[in-house]
Amino acid sequence: MAYPTLVPSSRSYNSGDYPVKTFRAQSGSESRILYGNRRTGMTLELQYDNITDANAELFLDHYDETKGSYTTFTLPTDALNGWSGNTDALDAATANSWRYDQPPQVSNVRPGISSVQIKLVGVL
């Protein structure tokens, strides 16, 4: 089962970082060692407000399908809808895939209507 093809109400992206180790001397001098050439650890928070319970269930089903945070997956273009830049700038970087950072948070708004918050992390 693929990630639900719904357009989020809001989105927050953090571009992660390259694997860098920083050493700081007592003098204040800083040395940095780059351990890899792939940026990772990007995070993406998606908020789906006031969707039907049936659609909210899709996220719970997908979370179960991916064995929680175990399996990685790619996002449909719907998740990046409204972004007019290149989609690869906002998606998991090359060779990265998304996994759940935490379980989907479902808030029941009224009978039949719920809001879902998704937090993903990009991993190699």
Place this chain on the structure above:
Amino acid sequence: MAKIYTGRDGSLLFAGTTQAKVTSWSFQADLEVLETTTLGDSQRSYTPGIQGFSGSATLLYYKADDGSIDAGNFLSKVINAGATGVTTSDVVTLTLRLADGADENDIAFSAYITSASIGASVGEITSAQVSFQTTGSLTTASLS
């Protein structure tokens, strides 16, 4: 026959009994809407949320021949000496009516009296202002 309704056609019933000295009532229906706008949309969109109803009334503080106070039913719900305050037993049944002879257009509901005020001024008739908040769905809504 066509008719324009006025204050003469209005009445307020407390538990089925018409209150004699009501000078005004108002009723407001509200609908909370839930935003369903998504990224990329240019216009906001909504889905219906929870409905709510509230209103207010003004009654003269009037003593009938039998000694009962017309506004007393309302005032006693929130102005009382009980230590328990307002409980679920204080819910009241109200009917707001616009009548054309036997043709009655009603809004009936259960409600809590949420505020009541009364005062006395030189040269003025004493009246009480009450506000109410409905609980649950309307039992009758025959305005149309």
